[in-house]
Amino acid sequence: MQNPTNNILIVDNETSIRQSITKVLERSGYSVFQAESGRSARKIITEHPISVIISDLSMPVMDGMELLKSIKNQYPLIEFIMITGHGTIERAVEAIKSGAYDFISKPFKRADIIRIVEKALVKFNLATENRYLKQQLAEIETEKHNFIGNSQHAVEIKALIQRIANTPSNILVSGESGTGKEVIARLIHTNSNRNDKPFVAVNCGAISDNLIESELFGHLKGSFTGAIRDKDGLFISAKDGTLFLDEISTIPINLQVKLLRALEEHEVMPVGATKTYPVAARIIAATNQNLQKEVAEGRFREDLFFRLNVIEVNIPPLRQRAEDIQLLVTYFINRINKSLNKNVQGFSANALHLLHSHSWPGNVRELENVVERAMIFCDDELIHSKHLPPMFSTQENNGPTSLKEAVAHFEMKHINSILSMTQGDKKEAAKMLDLGVSSLYRKISELGIEK
The missing domain is CATH 1.10.8.60 (Helicase, Ruva Protein; domain 3)
Structure with a gap:
């Protein structure tokens, strides 16, 4: 499975052109997919997360312009770069008006490809981050995530949030059901320097044991029945934002080892993969159970408890x-x-x-x-x-x-x-x-x- 910000799709009916561009991009560290037609390109997009498409303008059946309009209609964030030949500059300009990021004229140089792809990826990443930011601003504006109270307990919790928000340390939020553990997690996130990054929340107790590994760490296409396409896990989706793991005590004991490794090494291995991928999200876990008791009774790993419980925020009952x-x-x-x-x-x-x-x-x-x-x-x-x-x-x-x-x-x-x-x-x-x-x-x- 590839990091979605590095996935490039080359679309050209000429094999030599596709392979030439692929070689240039792979040498620069990018993951590249190839398609010989617009139809096969659309199939690849449904199976893999793509950030940038480089497509020839002149192709049989579905040309580059038709593919551009189709992609922008369904996947507006994907950046599109058009390859043009002699006498097609006017159509290249038309492509830009239709949403293409830029075009490359044949014959092209290696440096030109790298430069345009790098700029297109910067735009893709900014657009993705802005989408998350708009969603989070809407939530804040509706006052959905406030911790309300003037009691001594509430004042102390708010002061603690201010102190710990900008640290990279893992945080364990504890308290009875209904006390507002996710509210606290969101407040920590919105008061941190990650507040313009994603906040991804998952209730571990709501996911079946046989699916939770795939949800957290992702999977490759074909790694199990029903895995019809590559899927990013929540660790990767959270990027360098915050990942909130609610009901952490429900994670199966056999998966706790893999979670511990993700926290210690800052990398994950998707289901079906043979290599690891770096992750940078800050982890906030929550529980309504006494985790120390769970450890004593053998249901929760002690090393994982210590790794999660760097800082504890305990919310008193109402x-x-x-x-x-x-x-x-x-x-x-x-x-x-x-x-x-x-x-x-x-x-x-x-x-x-x-x-x-x-x-x-x-x-x-x-x-x-x-x-x-x-x-x-x-x-x-x-x-x-x-x-x-x-x-x-x-x-x-x-x-x-x-x-x-x-x-x-x-x-x-x-x-x-x-x-x-x-x-x-x-x-x-x-x-x-x-x-x-x-x-x-x-x-x-x-x-x-x-x-």
């Missing part, structure tokens, strides 16, 4: 940062209002109290789903307890019963919220609460608030 719930709710309401075409302004005090009292086993993902469901059933500006899923009505009946308990519960939530806003600054929090600092410390002790 129940441990309940003071972020109101901010998260506001964020979800603003976003979901647009998609549902509603004007919901918030939750009633009682409904918000129920959210704070819930244990959130599904974490932020569960909270988002609850907010969306409540907004669907709400025709007012405020969401009330009646709009929440049935399980919350049970919680409502099991809440604080006495006035003293209810007041204490409210005080605890309110003080936690203010401490979050001041990032733990007790003096500033006391001012906002209109309390003396000593009174605040007494309240913190009485209510059992984490200091």
